[in-house]
Amino acid sequence: MLARMSGETQSVSGVRNARGFRSIIGNEFPLLIGLGTAVIFFATGSQLVEIIAHPVALIGVFLWLFAVILWSAICVVRHADCLAIKVGEPYGTLILTLSAISIEVVMISTAMLHGANNPTLGRDAIFAVIMIALNGFVGLCLLMGGLRYREQHYNLQGVNSYLNVIMTLAVLGLVLPNFTTTTKGPTFSTEQEIFLTVMSLLLYAIFLLIETIRHRPYFIESKETVVAANFAHQPLQVSSTGFHSVMLLLYLVSVILLAKKFAVPLDNSIEQYGMPQEFGGAMIAALVLAPEGMGAIEATLRNQLQRSINILLGSVLATIGLTIPAVLTISLITKRPVTLGVQGANLPLLLLTLAVCVVTFTSRKTNVLQGCVHLLLLAVFVLLIFVP
Numbered sequence: 001m002l003a004r005m006s007g008e009t010q011s012v013s014g015v016r017n018a019r020g021f022r023s024i025i026g027n028e029f030p031l032l033i034g035l036g037t038a039v040i041f042f043a044t045g046s047q048l049v050e051i052i053a054h055p056v057a058l059i060g061v062f063l064w065l066f067a068v069i070l071w072s073a074i075c076v077v078r079h080a081d082c083l084a085i086k087v088g089e090p091y092g093t094l095i096l097t098l099s100a101i102s103i104e105v106v107m108i109s110t111a112m113l114h115g116a117n118n119p120t121l122g123r124d125a126i127f128a129v130i131m132i133a134l135n136g137f138v139g140l141c142l143l144m145g146g147l148r149y150r151e152q153h154y155n156l157q158g159v160n161s162y163l164n165v166i167m168t169l170a171v172l173g174l175v176l177p178n179f180t181t182t183t184k185g186p187t188f189s190t191e192q193e194i195f196l197t198v199m200s201l202l203l204y205a206i207f208l209l210i211e212t213i214r215h216r217p218y219f220i221e222s223k224e225t226v227v228a229a230n231f232a233h234q235p236l237q238v239s240s241t242g243f244h245s246v247m248l249l250l251y252l253v254s255v256i257l258l259a260k261k262f263a264v265p266l267d268n269s270i271e272q273y274g275m276p277q278e279f280g281g282a283m284i285a286a287l288v289l290a291p292e293g294m295g296a297i298e299a300t301l302r303n304q305l306q307r308s309i310n311i312l313l314g315s316v317l318a319t320i321g322l323t324i325p326a327v328l329t330i331s332l333i334t335k336r337p338v339t340l341g342v343q344g345a346n347l348p349l350l351l352l353t354l355a356v357c358v359v360t361f362t363s364r365k366t367n368v369l370q371g372c373v374h375l376l377l378l379a380v381f382v383l384l385i386f387v388p
Contacts, residue, residue, distance in 0.1 A: 034072040034254035041261045065262040072255045077291040079248040086241045093310040101318040104288040105326045106256045110263035119339040122327035124281025129319045132285050133312050135378035137293040141300040141308045143371030151365045152305040158218035159361045162313035165207050167354050169320040177341035186341020197325040204321030278385045345384050
């Protein structure tokens, strides 16, 4: 009898393990697609990504890489969300933000080093991230959250901390170069580039200290918000911290490898079809921000506006605080000139966006009207890419 019961127990355990293994394979199937695609493109060298004579093949390669990178990046967000449940906020959001920024830095640096020098690519990508995050996804979150809940609450101290650093670094990095006189044009001298790089990294490090240690409550859901925690976490299958950490790193490696290849057909497509150079920066920003934007919208629909703000404002801050130093470092090492100053109609649009963000987040609650204003500014940004 005991032997039979033991055999039945082992049989049930074996079935559960098999189901669990099949479940893991099903959930992590995008990793096989991503790594398989990376192997194909690296094994063929530049044959696939440098197809210029065949427009249909060029577009096909572009869409193939775009879809696989986006799919893998969404999985990065999924595992970052699971880690957020395990380690709590704001650490989970910080993991997601730094993962996305590493992808952005790789894509921008690869595109900068490919082909002819494009001194405005880094600026265009950074500016596009600011516009898409602060106007596009913030607008969608405020609009959809307002439609569902009328008003949503957040922690005012945390938002003010984000905006304070974002406004400072945005003006120093993207506006000040237009008014310096040491060099001609919207550029910095070598000394100014070194100073901005060091100060950006230092200020971002201080912000992380505030966010994670000294004033962590600033970045946690406000007391006014009622969160259905069980409902919020129900769709996710949470495993061990080690499992999600390893899977996040594997997906991140897959995305970074594919991003290096994606930058080449993107640059070739812009040159082949005579598209505006700003379009390349917008594509990089959209690809990097799409998973984070979807995560922010999901959090908003669960009435977790503070998490949405942490994701979106954290992405903008990390972009300015980390990507600008990366672009300047590449410029200093390779001796390639970099244009940072935002010019033309984009300059007042940047300043208007920062001002609207301050007005939007001057109270502890948001509504539909604020979302509509931000979406209008996004529409202006898209218009100016093609009709400057």
